[in-house]
Amino acid sequence: MKLSRILKEVKINSIYRTGAKTIKKGGFRKNSNYDPDISSLHYRAQDVQPGGLFVAIPGLFADGHDFIDQARMRGALAIVSQKPVQSDHSVTENISQTKAKQIKNDLTVIEVDNSRKTLAMISAAFFQNPSEKLNIIGITGTNGKTTTAYLIESILSAAGLKTGVIGTINYRYLGKVFENPVTTPESLDLQKILDTMQKEGVTHVVLEVSSHAIDLFRVENCFIDTGVFTNLTQDHLDYHGDMDSYWFCKKRLFTEYLPSGRKKDRAVAVINRENAKGRELFEILPVRGISTGNSADNMIRPKKIEHGLNGIAGNVLTPSGSFDFKSPLVGKHNIENILSAIGAGIALDLSLDHIKAGIENLFYIPGRLERIAGNNGCFVYVDYAHTPDALSNVLGSLKAISQKKIICVFGCGGDRDK
Known part of the structure; x- marks a missing residue:
């Protein structure tokens, strides 16, 4: 699919080529090298395929902008970024000469305000x-x-x-x-x-x-x-x-x-x-x-x-x-x-x-007050409850309909709240 078609509804700040001595900015032109055919979309640099487009998104633990060079080495033709991509191919620090020699293809760079939102828009368009x-x-x-x-x-x-x-x-x-x-x-x-x-x-x-x-x-x-x-x-x-x-x-x-x-x-x-x-x-x-x-x-x-x-x-x-x-x-x-x-x-x-x-x-939902076989006539349930309200609902519901003691074994993964 042509890059211009993928980006049809995206608000673009600028488009340029990293390999040019003078970075050219501007929109798409008919029969222009700035409008390549894109064969795939990616937001993980390690998954990029030749001819693909890589969207650099900031994550909770890592920033995709730090992996633009990896995406390029794997054959990306275009990059969507919310940060400027320098003509030396690096979004942050200059890369080594050895690494630079491995990178041969010039990139079409699309700068936007929000690369995550752009990923959603171009993904919908691509499919x-x-x-x-x-x-x-x-x-x-x-x-x-x-x-x-x-x-x-x-x-x-x-x-x-x-x-x-x-x-x-x-x-x-x-x-x-x-x-x-x-x-x-x-x-x-x-x-x-x-x-x-x-x-x-x-x-x-x-x-x-x-x-x-x-x-x-x-x-x-x-x-x-x-x-x-x-x-x-x-x-x-x-x-x-x-x-x-x-x-x-x-x-x-x-x-x-x-x-x-x-x-x-x-x-x-x-x-x-x-x-x-x-x-x-x-x-x-x-x-x-x-x-x-x-x-x-x-x-x-x-x-x-x-x-x-x-x-x-x-x-x-x-x-x-x-x-x-x-x-x-x-x-x-x-x-x-x-x-x-x-x-x-x-x-x-x-x-x-x-x-x-x-x-x-519908007889049961996995892990949602899911009844499992119990011994001696006991009712045994497994539930995913991990929030205060969910656990209260589960125990309150069982207490309201049970005539005997309730035994609760509770654990959680943590990192859900402050």
Whole structure:
């Protein structure tokens, strides 16, 4: 793909060649050497292929700008940088003469204000905007993202829709399962996954959207049809610094991304109003909203709910009518997750029969109050809870439905908060 096409929507500060005695700046010209064909995109210098474009992004522990020379040595034709690249090929200190002799190709350098945001934009362009051809359901919140994603996946599958999921546990589609090192992949990886899913016949994708992904522009130019907010409680203060910054980041999915994307005219937000921040968010939504919660002023609310060690059962009222359901999921907090998934189904205009079947077909979520075989009639559960609110929800839910002693074995990886 021509470099000019990849960069069509990018705000460019300057374009120049590092090999010229006089650095030339300016835009693209027809039949110009400044507009090479780009065969691949990369943000890790060690992965660069000949004819590729390398985007130098600042990371949490390393800066891609320090590896521009490595990218060039591996055959990069172009570099996107938010720092000036000197004509001696180094973005920082001069390189050695031996190393300079190894580097033969001149680079086309594109300077931008934000290379991370640019990576997301050019990745979408390179893969021809796969999110435009898919129905994307984006879920964010401190807790409940994974459970809600599994529920929505089950509902979509019950409706006969070919579904993909990208989340904390893995990414998967059409019977294929792949490891996912982070909840929301880097923008280039995300767009590549979406492109593959779309080409293999997937029509709907459920995407867990972390606060890191929003802050680091990983979901920039990933156009979302339905946004789902589960809740906001303490987490990731090691990254965001304080709860106000964390909250500001989370709500951007609804206040910035949904109303400004190419699907803004049909975007819908599903908001859990049982959470205080959910109630606040619902009041300022710039797109159509669907509220969930226990009170009568919510569009989707439970009626006659019973929950115990064997699961949840009851009736749910929706704008499309009401229905009874039974779910083997355990815990009061899972009622909120079920309501959020129902909200997504309503937003997608699915039938209540398919929504009900999807809820009842999901027997467990890995590591989310997942029941395992116990001896002597004991109920044993494994849960991923690692935040104060999540652990409180798990223990509180079990305490409310257990008549005997609860034994908790708890550990965490650390480095999540100050």
